[in-house]
Amino acid sequence: MSCEQCMDLCVKYVIRQPEQLRKAIRIAKHALSEGILFEINSADNWNQYSFQECAEKMIWGDIVDYHFVCKHCGTQFVLGAETYHGSGGYWSPENEKPSEIFD
Ligand SMILES: [Zn+2]
Numbered sequence: 558m559s560c561e562q563c564m565d566l567c568v569k570y571v572i573r574q575p576e577q578l579r580k581a582i583r584i585a586k587h588a589l590s591e592g593i594l595f596e597i598n599s600a601d602n603w604n605q606y607s608f609q610e611c612a613e614k615m616i617w618g619d620i621v622d623y624h625f626v627c628k629h630c631g632t633q634f635v636l637g638a639e640t641y642h643g644s645g646g647y648w649s650p651e652n653e654k655p656s657e658i659f660d
Pocket of ligand 1: 562564
């Protein structure tokens with residue numbers, strides 16, 4: 558499913574600590590700046606901050622729910638966490654191809 562470009566990103570990375578969330582944010586930010594991924598907006602937007610703001614200032618709201626897609630093969634990725642309840646989250650590829658891309 559994934560391609561050479563996003564192969565390294567095709568891992569499920571479990572987030573339990575703020576430091577792990579920061580790491581996942583840095584990974585996504587790097588992939589965006591390299592032009593591998595671009596961000597897509599889901600229909601339900603729970604984020605208090607745009608990903609750009611989140612990545613630049615390392616701030617996030619109670620719910621983190623950012624979605625990305627590989628520019629080369631269409632694999633989707635999600636960075637999700639529920640920071641308020643402390644139940645953590647994950648970085649992970651999603652299986653389905655994007656049905657719709659929202660601007
Ligand atoms: Zn790819």
